[in-house]
Amino acid sequence: MLFNISHNDKKTTQKINDLVGKSFSFLENIKLKGIGSPRLIITKSSAKIEAILNKNNAIKYANIELRPQGIIIGFQSQLEVYALVIPFYKLVTFKPGNSITFHVDEHFISIDCSKNYSKIASFLAKVDSLKMKQDYEFIN
Numbered sequence: 706m707l708f709n710i711s712h713n714d715k716k717t718t719q720k721i722n723d724l725v726g727k728s729f730s731f732l733e734n735i736k737l738k739g740i741g742s743p744r745l746i747i748t749k750s751s752a753k754i755e756a757i758l759n760k761n762n763a764i765k766y767a768n769i770e771l772r773p774q775g776i777i778i779g780f781q782s783q784l785e786v787y788a789l790v791i792p793f794y795k796l797v798t799f800k801p802g803n804s805i806t807f808h809v810d811e812h813f814i815s816i817d818c819s820k821n822y823s824k825i826a827s828f829l830a831k832v833d834s835l836k837m838k839q840d841y842e843f844i845n
Contacts, residue, residue: 707753707812710779711786724790725775742769742828747780748804749815754789757782767816769828774839776832778807778814789814793836798829805829 706724708717734740747765750758758765760782767780775792789812797808805825806815818825 706790706810708788708790709785710788711784721777721788721790724792725777726773728770728772737771737831739828740771743821743824744768745816745825746820747814748817749806749813751812751814754780754787754812754814757785757787767814769832771831771835773835776807780814793839796836798832 706720708721710717710721729737729740745767747758747767749755758780765780765782767778770777770779775790775796778789778791780787780789789807789809791807791809795809799806799808803819804815804817806813816825
């Protein structure tokens, strides 16, 4: 789901927490060796996200935050901050060439991985590990 998180709204925060869980605690963050991705360059996106991003001509950056039950892809357009919230059970990733595409429902964001590949790869390994752990817990 796509949310505008520019303003602190308790209903939006509650919806996000219901979808992907509350943020990791400080100790869990240390155990995971960080829960945030490096800065990522957006190369493609779905029509709705593209309309938001094309409001200005600046380079489009995103970052990803790990949550216990999913990820949040954050990006900014002008002065507005948006979050694409993706629970693990809806997360689909594709890795064509030097990019990685994250899909959920009708939304997708494709990021460039040609720079900082080692950092991005280690972060994506954490995402895959947490996703598999949640899938395993769901089955059992």
